[in-house]
Amino acid sequence: MSSPIEQRKAEHLELCIQGEVDYREITAGFEKYRFRHCALPELDFAEIDLGVEFLGWRLAAPLLISSMTGGTPQAGEINRRLARVAQQKGIAMGVGSQRVLLEHPEVATTFAIRQEAPTIPLLANLGAVQLNYGCGVQDCQKIIDLLEANALILHLNPLQEAVQSGGDRNFKGLLTKIGVLCRALPVPVIVKEVGNGISADVARQLVDVGVAAIDVAGAGGTSWAKVEAARAQDTRQQYLGDAFAEWGIPTAQCLEQIHTALPNTPLIASGGLKNGIDVAKALALGASLAGLARPFLQAAHQSEETLAQRIDFILEELKTVLFCTGSATPQALYQRRYLERF
Amino acid sequence: MSSPIEQRKAEHLELCIQGEVDYREITAGFEKYRFRHCALPELDFAEIDLGVEFLGWRLAAPLLISSMTGGTPQAGEINRRLARVAQQKGIAMGVGSQRVLLEHPEVATTFAIRQEAPTIPLLANLGAVQLNYGCGVQDCQKIIDLLEANALILHLNPLQEAVQSGGDRNFKGLLTKIGVLCRALPVPVIVKEVGNGISADVARQLVDVGVAAIDVAGAGGTSWAKVEAARAQDTRQQYLGDAFAEWGIPTAQCLEQIHTALPNTPLIASGGLKNGIDVAKALALGASLAGLARPFLQAAHQSEETLAQRIDFILEELKTVLFCTGSATPQALYQRRYLERF
């Protein structure tokens, strides 16, 4: 009844909710940094404002629910919960790859979240490699329209495709096609990985062809090689997934290196962020937004209240970091340079 | 019967006596240093003298019983034991925050220790943030007088206040008010943290407005975020306390950085010191006095004899370090530069 692609989506959700699919040896790298405590902040905690601008949008806090799901009934329910809480908190939200929509327009409702989240930025999503497998500008426009999205995220996932038996592995000529999209589409194009990280070289190439922002989606959180190993049907995929379970550039390292190379490019930090202190460190390293995927999925799977509280705690932690470093705004975290590597 | 503030004090005592409230990941940092052994000290151990001067006072040894308690009957008994032993050993002693006195003058006897300790320096104590919540110069004068104190200690505790649900979190404009106090009071003003440490920047600001000495009260010993998490009544305080349990600047790092920036400022080392070797390392890093809180509380809770013996052992260890580094006086520990980082 369900198509292979829907089957895959369902397994991904299941494994990411229950499974042990995080990196074990590689960490996102935030534990190597420590904020210098400011004993005399000269601030009123009550006046601290987490509001930020990103790509022209106004957000109540520098937070993003990262691209995850869609395409199955369970995914639809998750998406609606995520959307309602994102709207309530005034933060941005992405959906999972919408490629399934192009083949199965009947699953459109599982992505139909604009009514739940009328005013926040919603981000469409597609695997960049699909540009080599029949997707064109009009397909992209279609998924943007369907979501009433404020931007399109293209994800790069060469390792995931290499591990998946039968994955789409022709990554030739993608850069040019991404450039074409950037010029043709009426919304900004953001490019992200899915957990193996983007290097400064790749970031520079992308920005040069017109990409508006980079989401590093680095190593240290969800390991997609592990997910694919866990759901493998053949020994090849299992063996290869395990072998590459710890492959990738740690999130903090991506941030440092891209921000040094491209100080003016808007950056999203994701991959292995766990709490508001990690969010604060990501901002201090040059990110403008911080995204979490699996932690929010697990909370939303419980209930909307669990998710709302999880976000509240993250924002309270972020505020506490601002207070205890004497930073009045998220931007000040970066400007004050109170983060020390040790 | 007991006010919220007395209730809080009682819980703090209980948790600090019994609980697991020390830092686990962050250490005070003294284990990174080792004294170079001197096999030929050319000293007579019997002639080594631990006596020091601090802010014009003469002490039998460079030791301080750090600010802890008052306000409840148990606190009163602890304070008297601490005072009697401090007097017997000729070392300095601080009391806990005296703010409670301003609202509940009836608890004054729990701080009344001058009769037990007629000749040693006694140090009054108040949270600096109270200067934003109604405390003025005259209140400070009142608590000094009540204790017949030789100095006033103001503590800075932004993290503790942020974690405590309902904490006092307006830290705006405190620096100016501290400056006013320094000029108005007849005794020196010392500023300390409560276990998250003071940075060189903050120390410099404080010294610039007239503060006489800095007690770094760094990370690595008692973690107040942990204490507040352990006694939390709501999930917010519990969650936040746990998240910030390992926040702060390690004690040894505070000493190094402040002493480098302000070589002439009298420094007190506290936060996670455990024995006389730690005391010796603190002195070698530029401190003039070394303070311990929780270890002395636990000993005093047992008995006066336990406390006296604990102090004796600390001083014997300190003397042994002096002997085995060829240092005739505490000052020589600093001058000989026999401490090596490794």
Added chain:
Amino acid sequence: MSSPIEQRKAEHLELCIQGEVDYREITAGFEKYRFRHCALPELDFAEIDLGVEFLGWRLAAPLLISSMTGGTPQAGEINRRLARVAQQKGIAMGVGSQRVLLEHPEVATTFAIRQEAPTIPLLANLGAVQLNYGCGVQDCQKIIDLLEANALILHLNPLQEAVQSGGDRNFKGLLTKIGVLCRALPVPVIVKEVGNGISADVARQLVDVGVAAIDVAGAGGTSWAKVEAARAQDTRQQYLGDAFAEWGIPTAQCLEQIHTALPNTPLIASGGLKNGIDVAKALALGASLAGLARPFLQAAHQSEETLAQRIDFILEELKTVLFCTGSATPQALYQRRYLERF
């Protein structure tokens, strides 16, 4: 019935198949390196070609089944399995020391693998120290002819000989004799260790007298001191083997140092390589071929299919590294310098 040398060979096989004879403290060193992930490889995985040239031979992949065995019936069976799979995969293969042949020509069939592997490079093998114990150019020619070998590998094993009670320990004057061989023989001479590694100094001496390629055979995989300890008949050999169980230069360090000193010398990496990611790192560090011994022995002991699959997975891993670093060929791994030490 079996000679001491055959007895020894049998014990070596047994211990290397079943025993715990790997280094424990020293690693081959590859875990200190990480490839920089390339999210946008601009390659078609399907077009990646692992083919390489080495000493004029064309191989389907930069892989070698390292010198191991011969001389007993079990060894003969292992050799034939290794040969058939090597032929099937188009990779190179070495045999174990052929010294036994010179004393016991009747075991020749255990080395007779050319019919199983008609077109791949086969490598003859002899302990270099035997040049001091009666072996001359003609003996070498004899073992080459018998194998129809494409090259002769001489192994250096001073530690193994020192540990073995009754080992051949006169290593004087070997360099000159190796030089004589290089000039006299019609095939290239390769020199390797057996798991303790070759230093840059020794490599340079060898290349200067005419050696065509160096196989570092470094520390981190099979520890021959451990093997000899495990099969010791006297306390001296047992004690000494254990004492030197962790002696040697880690494989990655050998590669770096020799490749820096002798950038044009063809290098084989062996000693402790476990999978295709290690193979890729070895190539990135300057090796032209990667050799594995014990892992292939254990697989071949199971069955030919197990061995074939093990090799398939290694090559698939290697291809995945090429893909995820944007490298179209094995050589590009080295040229792109995408390996980072951390």
Added chain:
Amino acid sequence: MSSPIEQRKAEHLELCIQGEVDYREITAGFEKYRFRHCALPELDFAEIDLGVEFLGWRLAAPLLISSMTGGTPQAGEINRRLARVAQQKGIAMGVGSQRVLLEHPEVATTFAIRQEAPTIPLLANLGAVQLNYGCGVQDCQKIIDLLEANALILHLNPLQEAVQSGGDRNFKGLLTKIGVLCRALPVPVIVKEVGNGISADVARQLVDVGVAAIDVAGAGGTSWAKVEAARAQDTRQQYLGDAFAEWGIPTAQCLEQIHTALPNTPLIASGGLKNGIDVAKALALGASLAGLARPFLQAAHQSEETLAQRIDFILEELKTVLFCTGSATPQALYQRRYLERF
């Protein structure tokens, strides 16, 4: 019946034979070094000669049985076993402190080992601090004569004396008195610690007044603070011994620093050496002799054969290091600079 000093000696022996009295956190430091393996040593193992000269004496190997015992019947038996094996192996031997002899001449037989060891260097021993407690040149001459010693070792042990309740702690003016001894005595004077190490500063002072050689006796092996804690009769000694259990300069660090400062001073390495590889590393770091105490005591306590075998294995290990680094003599270990810090 037995004097306090004899009682103490007996307890020391007992604890060092059975007890857990080694350093746990501090190591001698040799594990931070690794020899570069030489695959082509161009040596005949059979021709390697371990013979060395030290202070004009010819030894069969650069080994010393360090100063340990005397004064009780058990100690006498141990001393005779040590002496017979030292003679058999042609290495040097020290005895324990002979101070007891000055007060109890009747125990002289426990030190009377010259008949067991007619031709090797025997080293007399006295605590340097005794020069402040009544011992003069003539006493030193007496203990030298009694042993027919080839040199006098003075040991410096300020920590041990400080920990021992009732220890001799006046270390004033010792340097001058040591200088007087050096000029007055007909044999060379060697100075050593007892396991806390000698710094470069102290070594230089000693050499300047005429000391012939330094035995670093560094931290990492037997911890005398631990020994004294284990046999403590009062809480002070127990507490202090435990607090200083990990005090001292690691043996390898002493060697490096003294050898850099005083490249021409003959050095003995002791403190925590365990086997012939440690001995080799000590020689490579600039020592001329290597001493072991507790390991030899434990072997001798078993039997003379155990001790003889232990020494044989150490020498065989040392030879194997020489062989596998291409070093023909112990001196070459130092000259070839094949030791790498990592």
